[in-house]
Amino acid sequence: MSDFFTFENMINHAHGATNHFPIALLFVSVILDAVAGKRPYLRSTAWLLLVLGTLGAIAATVTGLVAHLAYEDDPILLAAIEPHQFLAFGTTAIFAGLAVWRWRSLRRSSDVGGTLPYLAIALVGLAVLGVTGFLGGNLVSEWGIGVSGVTR
Numbered sequence: 001m002s003d004f005f006t007f008e009n010m011i012n013h014a015h016g017a018t019n020h021f022p023i024a025l026l027f028v029s030v031i032l033d034a035v036a037g038k039r040p041y042l043r044s045t046a047w048l049l050l051v052l053g054t055l056g057a058i059a060a061t062v063t064g065l066v067a068h069l070a071y072e073d074d075p076i077l078l079a080a081i082e083p084h085q086f087l088a089f090g091t092t093a094i095f096a097g098l099a100v101w102r103w104r105s106l107r108r109s110s111d112v113g114g115t116l117p118y119l120a121i122a123l124v125g126l127a128v129l130g131v132t133g134f135l136g137g138n139l140v141s142e143w144g145i146g147v148s149g150v151t152r
């Protein structure tokens, strides 16, 4: 148990601890915007989840970059990691862009959340996020990256 709290072990687990936040929060944010209609409390919750989910995507990107450093010298593992990495950059850029766009619209007392262009871009973001998460899961379960475990 005491080995768990070493700095190295915490760094190794940081990506696994952070990457589910953007997946959960951003999916719920977009779903709430799609169903909110004229209910302002759902619209505000969607905005809050967008902000938290985008911060989570930034945290997952930073911890992911740290996690992949150990595999930099292996071209085969690096080739497996790169599609996940670049889609993660795309995910983070899309939702950061949406957050800035929405923040600017809210400052003018309107809310772009729930408009057709916003939802269209958000849906593309969710698709990219979904594939990012799927490929991340493959890194662990298919490639065994970051795993010291047992398979039966």
Ligand code: HEM
Binding pocket: 012, 015, 016, 017, 019, 020, 022, 023, 057, 058, 060, 061, 062, 063, 064, 065, 066, 067, 068, 081, 084, 085, 088, 089, 091, 092, 132, 133, 134, 135, 136, 137, 138, 139, 140, 145, 146
């Ligand atoms: C939006 C950002 C990101 C999301 C949502 C994300 C999501 C995931 C998910 C779901 C996994 C499966 C592992 C698990 O269940 O914990 C994973 C693993 C992994 N990801 Fe990411 N990721 C992101 C960014 C990145 C970036 C930028 C890199 C840099 C190369 C990266 C590198 C890795 C690596 C090396 C693994 C396997 C080892 C480990 O989990 O530490 N990820 N990621």
